[in-house]
Amino acid sequence: AQSVTQPDIHITVSEGASLELRCNYSYGATPYLFWYVQSPGQGLQLLLKYFSGDTLVQGIKGFEAEFKRSQSSFNLRKPSVHWSDAAEYFCAATSGNDYKLSFGAGTTVTVRA
Template identity: 90%
Template structure:
């Protein structure tokens, strides 16, 4: 069965520090992979996506993610975190047919001043 696991429920980093949020997936074929961000009381905003090709993808707000097929991972990174990055982050996988998204449990990021 398809699934997405985000091992870290909460992460706290200091402003200016680097960030890595982990995502592991289980999928039978080549997946479409996504990272979404949700600010408090808001909907979900797409940060970046991977469909094929270059395994290092760039997104908005200075985020990037690397697809590693051998590890079934799609970890999200940012070199220097800003206080405005505090939010909940969701990794998701979808199929090419219906586009139904399967989400991980989410990781809540807290940024210390």
């Protein structure tokens, strides 16, 4: 079955430190991959997406993600976090001939001063 896994439920990081959020997928073929962010009481905002091509994808708010086919991973990174990055982050995937998104369980990021 197609699935997306985010192994980390909660991550705490100091302001200014680097951040990496893990995402693994299980699909028959390479899916389309997305990272969304959700602040409290808000909807989902798209950070970045990967469809094909360059495996390092740049997104908004200084985030980037790297697609690694050999590891079935699409990890999200930011070199230096800001207090405003505290939120819940969701990795999602859909196959090329599908439309419904499958989401990971989400990772909550806490930023400490």
